[in-house]
Amino acid sequence: MTLPDGAIREFAGPVTGADIAGAIGPGLAKAAIAVCVDGQPRDLATVIDHDAAVAIITRDMPEGLEILRHDAAHVMAEAVKELYPEAEVTFGPATETGFYYDFARAEPFTPEDLERIEARMREIVRRDEPITREVWGRDAAIAFFAGIGERYKAEYIGEIPENEEISLYRQGNFVDLCVGPHLPSTGYLGQAFKLMNVAGAYWRGDAKNAQLQRVYGTAWASQKELDQYLFRLEEAERRDHRRLGRDLDLFHLGEEAVGSVFWHPKGWTLFRIIENYIRSRLERVGYHEVKGPLLLDRSLWEATGHWENFRENMFIAESRDERVLAVKPMNCPGHVLIFRNRLRSYRELPLRLAEFGSCHRNEPSGALHGIMRVRGFTQDDAHIFCERPDLHAEGNSQVKEEAIEFCNLLMSVYRDFGFEEVVVKLATRPPQRMGGEVYWDLAEQDLEDAVKAAGLPYTLNPGEGAFYGPKLEFVLRDALGRDWQCGTLQLDFQMPERLGASYVGEDGQRHAPYMLHRAILGSIERFIGILIEHYAGRFPLWLAPVQIVVASITSDAAAYAAEVASACKAAGLRALLDTSNEKIAYKVREHSLAKIPIMLVVGRREAAGRSVALRRLGGNDQEALALADAVARLSQEAAMPSTT
């Protein structure tokens, strides 16, 4: 047996994982929960009868944790069957943070039911029931599950491929179909788990199928990790953009416009700062900003194929002469029409048309979520029209050059917003697609080369590209370690042609251009939601809607405070004046809760010396500064990054 460190252990005959762990040491024997044989996770009791590479899996390892969680699902199923024998079991896998199990039962589970189930689970763990594996014949297995009324299990076994082994796991009186591996006994699960909530889920993930009840739980290797996870959940709740949006008076959502945002002055300030920052970045690298119409004639959407495929998701309007129009769900057709409006030369390419495009999509009500998922939103969109690549040419195509430039720009923008960790996914040709294989080959190659050239880590997402071309998806990771897909770069060799766009090439002939759809932030509304949660509402100075509050200590200093606020505003800083009739401690608390980054406190002393006492959010001390110095320093600190 070859161990992970390369050491070789000899055994006279067939051994189990437990034997091997025991041979290595008593500590490991105790910690072992499963074994990895030639890369495959197995039960600790599995007999290994050949030379193999083995690794003992413990509960602290990611593989071990996954087994633990999977077992938690089984223990839950056992508990449910004991308490509610009429419930049918279906699937119950491990998840990123725990597990779930889908049950079929006419009665909904109540929160009280969850408490009962959790208590029974803890009891099953204390019973320490041995978990054993059995291999069954297909027909016997189907008959068994059908016989005990488990129709979903029986249905599923019928669909397992002929060549696969059908294994059942038994713990106590509970028997479940499962590939495993599992813990040696229920006691190994420990008590670091908790049931979280119940929700509906479709049988086999299909909305056409019956809806089951999914019970979610979380499970960890230790109580400490469970506590940390629960704390992280609380932290996420504290940072929830819906709560902070209200507390910081950034926006509200209302039933008068479901799925659209009412931006308040501070929120709109933030929106405009972000828009202006992107505008400035784009101008520097040769984009031209445009603005297309919001309402476009039905015939255009028929030409793009949207009328056929996405009509349910579009808002439809009618003009008084009874023409049918759709509120645009995307900006590209408008940009193609701008491109197509006159004869274009290859000399104009690449042509980069950018728009802060206001889009509307009639999303299903259940999909809406704060400002993250809305029906009306704004994209930092642009379409880059490129020369049709010559399949036999040397060197980089325009498409590739533009893709590289875009990756660099995107990374720089993300860094400016405080996101350092970004992963890229390359989504390649889907089963249903348009265009010949040679074009797909080249297109995928160009995008892959571009990510490499930009030095970004990436993973493949096979078959997930759009029907008109492959795409890059940019996923950033926030302060809480959550992933958000924001940026996208999609290559499209269909739409320009479909809408009759062309340019005159060097050869004097007309060609349909290639088009790159690209966005960095994606939806600005959603991106602001992400920023709020990333920063927990404590924006860096350049983004803060209110950067400075000038607070007076006594009314004697009010006039000077007003002068200080004016000086800040004159320097382009977003400053607020607070000369209200409150004590300074009250003002400090109030503006700290409003998460305003800088407070300039002025009393008699400052007024006499033309100075300010500068206090930073979260700090406990103040710094005495001459007014002019403070303004100069803050202006510099508040500068928009990468734009000067």
Next chain:
RNA sequence: GCUGCCGUAGCUCAGUGGUAGAGCACUCCCUUGGUAAGGGAGAGGUCGAAAGUUCAAUCCUUUCCGGCAGCACCA
């Protein structure tokens, strides 16, 4: 859209088959106080909407609207 839960003052939440309360926020008054809540008074609600049961509904029932969680969706 589906399943479950929820909807009482701007916010957080009590409460009752006989038409409502607290804290914070808000307004006014007193207070001029040096770094996370000074004191007092006042105003504020068709109890999400409609229909039904009832002598009587904020409370019970139904439908609708909206929110939350998950699923499905996300060109």
